[in-house]
Amino acid sequence: MKAEDIGLKLQTLRNRCGLSMRQLAAKSGVSPAMVSLMERGRVAPSLVTVQKILGALGMDLAGFFSENQNQASGPVFPRERMKSVSDTVRSYTILFPRRNEFAVEVMDEQIRPAPKRPPFETLNCDVAGYVVAGSLTLEVRGRKPAVLRPGDAFYVSKGQDHRGFATGDEPARLITVCHPPKY
DSSP states (O other): OOHHHHHHHHHHHHHHTTOOHHHHHHHHTOOHHHHHHHHTTOSOOOHHHHHHHHHHTTOOHHHHHOSOTTSOOSSOOOGGGOEEEEOSSEEEEEOSOOOTTOSOEEEEEEEOOOSSOOOOEEOSSEEEEEEEESOEEEEETTSOOEEEOTTOEEEEOTTOEEEEEEOSSSOEEEEEEEESOOO
16 A cells, blocks of 8 residues: 555544544654654555554554455455555564454564664553564563574563564564454
């Protein structure tokens, strides 16, 4: 999705919620200038920024980027129907469609090396992960950072400040599970 399309869709959602740009900025923790730039399609926002804004608007990434949320039914989910979203550092493939009967959300996540560490996140769900390739540094506020390699796993409880980033020159690839679904 192009920056202009994202911006128009965000503006439409904000207007539907009856919020001004300043109100949305305050509710999401994103600056009013960034909200304005995003709505005008002047910047390609990171997934973390889009996630913050969507959370303030009561929406998730899967719903925002999906054209049809009910396109898969039954126990099998072909990869051609999976939704992917990405920014310059992260790519997520949401493996299951958003459905009420699903208690978890599973994603195939790739994190590319970046010069800056990402900001800490505090999620309203538990998140677990399994490193498939590369190495990932996981920092949970108040704990010593851990470097995870392929075959290592992690679990972060709801409400804990944390961040993960690729360590070294190779992207980190992981399977992550959120409970309850966050996207």
